Amino acid sequence: MVQDTEPDDPVMYKEVAKHEKWRTAIQNEINSIEKNNTWTLIELPKDGKTIGVKWIFKTKRNENGEIIKHKARLVAKGYSQEEGIDYTEVFAPVARMDTVRMIISLAAQKDWKLYQLDVKSPFLHGELNEEVYVDQPEGYVKKGKEHMVYRLHKALYGLKQAPRAWFNKIESHFVFEGFKRCASEQTLFTKKNSEGKILIVSIYVDDLIFTGDDHEQMKTFKESMMKKFDMTDLGLLNYFLGIEVVQKADGLFICQRRYAEGILKKFETDDCNHVNSPILPGIKVGRNEEGKPVDETHFKQIVGSLMYLTSTRPDLMFATSLINRYMSNPTELHLQVAKKILRYLKGTTQYGILYQKGSxxxxxxxxxxxxxxxxxxxxxxxxxxxxxxxxxxxxxxxxxxxxxxxxxxxxxxxxxxxxxxxxxxxxxxxxxxxxxxxxxxxxxxxxxxxxxxxxxxxxxxxxxxxxxxxxxxxxxxxxxxxxxxxxGSSLQVADIMTKPLKIDSFLKLRSMMGMCEFVEVS
Structure with a gap:
């Protein structure tokens, strides 16, 4: 498949203002802000202070790397806010990956379809309790009113309290609609009708996934959400937080193929020879204080990328967690282990977990x-x-x-x-x-x-x-x-999480975790 290619996302407003596609994206963001009654243009109070704003530009792609839209976001410079003065509470929960996988596995077993909604500019819905003033954005400064500022009624991206304000808003809506919030997972909501049919919704900031055993109930929910919030109906779930979800006839398959390929390309290992296990059996990795130091930032980037890949790759968990212990003062030994993991990844980019349908x-x-x-x-x-x-x-x-x-x-x-x-x-x-x-x-x-x-x-x-x-x-x-x-030790699946294993044992336990290679049906 030929992917659309573009240079890196632009940074400067003057640069993007020359292109129609970006001008349209910017105007869409301004329209969303004004439609939502986010701010009012006023004179800055005598004791008031403003927070700067800037434009952020992002090219959005699907799971195949194809461009689907150009996104412009007006972001407040929240780093200039002071705790206790400009904001109080900032914490907002997000769904655990364990919870997301549990929902996917249950949907596979029950043969339920998984759907996805995307909230457009979610933080604009969050209502602020504090007085917050921001500068007029570049390209949209009112003539003759250059000295005036915007007072925010709703949150902007970048504000410290924005995630909390948004979650409070959507949580109150779910409660109003009769949903029950899970006490053990704040971002999980369920709703049962009179017939005992269930609707399950999980929230990760602006992404909502939902499933259940009643199509009519799911249809009503989707219409209600799109009426209350400005949302995009993404249909069947196929790409969520960098995780590809394939809804097959025999179950649900999750993987991070595109992300894995991106890691190999980023660290220039996409043309290396692959190996059959991420770490050699019997290897002992320690602090290695006598070893030759390596670039700490580069090493941290590798480890961080691999850690996110473990969202669908339990076979990488032990080796990645092992090198994660040596983020400070890494040496050539630690970098060699990290490169070994990348070489293993080279031959297994198509691997993921299959949750089977049925009994x-x-x-x-x-x-x-x-x-x-x-x-x-x-x-x-x-x-x-x-x-x-x-x-x-x-x-x-x-x-x-x-x-x-x-x-x-x-x-x-x-x-x-x-x-x-x-x-x-x-x-x-x-x-x-x-x-x-x-x-x-x-x-x-x-x-x-x-x-x-x-x-x-x-x-x-x-x-x-x-x-x-x-x-x-x-x-x-x-x-x-x-x-x-x-x-028996030979059937102890958790063995793969605690020590380097011989190739045959590693491959056996990897298969027992439901991991397999995805073969795309043409």
């Missing part, structure tokens, strides 16, 4: 594991877990433990507790989504001592020193909410 993988499966004293510098262990639903991974992590474990039992027990916390949270989310499942979640662990310790207060040399805060796992086990069950 396969109906129950939530959990796997927990740890690598005892794996860090060669501080001897801390690494915890890892993987949750599967609809035959694909929906949640995963690879994280160094906060304390030094004195035994393999303690390391495994701490990892199991972390997995348990995630399991309880996911159980609540699934319940909100209308999926109950079994009352008890089985967590698969390959350490017999940990399983026994979760059921009985056995006190011996390997367990007597374990901090009491981790023992709430026993209470959950007694209540029947959680049960640790034995899993």
């Amino acid at each position: 396969n993988g109906r129950e939530l499966e959990a796997y927990t594991d740890s690598d005892y004293a794996g860090d060669i510098n501080d001897r801390k262990s690494t915890s890892g877990y993987v949750f599967k639903f609809s035959s694909g991974a929906v949640a995963w992590t690879s994280k160094k433990q906060p304390i030094v474990s004195l035994s393999t039992t303690e390391a495994e027990f701490i990892a199991a507790v972390v997995c348990t916390c995630q399991a309880i949270w996911m159980k609540r989310i699934f319940k909100e989504l209308g999926y109950k499942g079994t009352e008890c979640i089985n967590i698969k662990c390959d350490n017999s001592s940990t399983i026994k310790l979760s059921k009985n207060p056995v006190m011996h040399g390997r367990s007597k020193h374990i901090d009491v805060r981790y023992h709430f796992l026993r209470d959950l086990t007694k209540e029947g909410a959680i049960e640790l069950v034995h899993c």
Whole structure:
């Protein structure tokens, strides 16, 4: 497929004012601002101060890299605001990627369609409680009134309080429409009709994805939202936060093909030879203080790009989390490991997760594991877990433990507790989504001592020193909410999150997470 190509997005207003496509985009932004009664032109009060504004220009593309529109955004220079004077609350929640994947996996299992709405200029809908004044924007200064300023009634992009104001606005609208907000996930809303049919909506700033088992209810919701807010109906969900969603006959497939290809191009590794695993088995990575330093900014850019790629690539999680520990003072050793990951990515850009339709993988499966004293510098262990639903991974992590474990039992027990916390949270989310499942979640662990310790207060040399805060796992086990069950090491999916593996083991566990290569049907 031939992609549209353009130079980098322009920066200066004078530069874009020469082009019709950008002039149209700028006028559309001004029209949206004025249509929404965002501001009023007034004389600046005696004690008032203004905040500068600037134009930001962005070429929007679809999942295939094709240009779909040119966007101009008027942005306030919020960095000049002072806390307590210009704003108070700024926090606005966004959907967790775990939640988004859970919605996608449930839709796949139920054979529901996923749809997407995009809010045009969402922050313009947020109502301000503070007095905020901004300068007149470049290109739109009123003749004879150059000394006057705009007082904002609604938020502009760039203001510290803009995200909070917008979320408060849309949240109040959902409540008014009869939606129930999930207590465990503030950006998740559900609504059931008299027949028990459910509508599920998840918000990520200006992107809304929704699904459910009643097409009429979804149609009414879409019409209501487009009437209340200025929105674009994007139809079936196919591209969300850089994640490609393919709604297939056998399920739903998610990947980040275009983003992965962009990473390889950015770091000039798109023509390198690929390898079959992201990290060599048996490799030990430490601080390497004697090693030759490398460009810290360049290294951070690689790690940051790879971390976002783990939204759909659990196979990269351990290796990326490992080099993430050495963002400060990286050396050639750390850069070599990062390049190894990029070489693995070269041969797997088409890979993603397939959530299968139907009865396969109906129950939530959990796997927990740890690598005892794996860090060669501080001897801390690494915890890892993987949750599967609809035959694909929906949640995963690879994280160094906060304390030094004195035994393999303690390391495994701490990892199991972390997995348990995630399991309880996911159980609540699934319940909100209308999926109950079994009352008890089985967590698969390959350490017999940990399983026994979760059921009985056995006190011996390997367990007597374990901090009491981790023992709430026993209470959950007694209540029947959680049960640790034995899993053979060869089938321990979470093993891929804790240590470098041999090629055959790595490929086997990667497949068990529902990862496969996407083949486009012509």
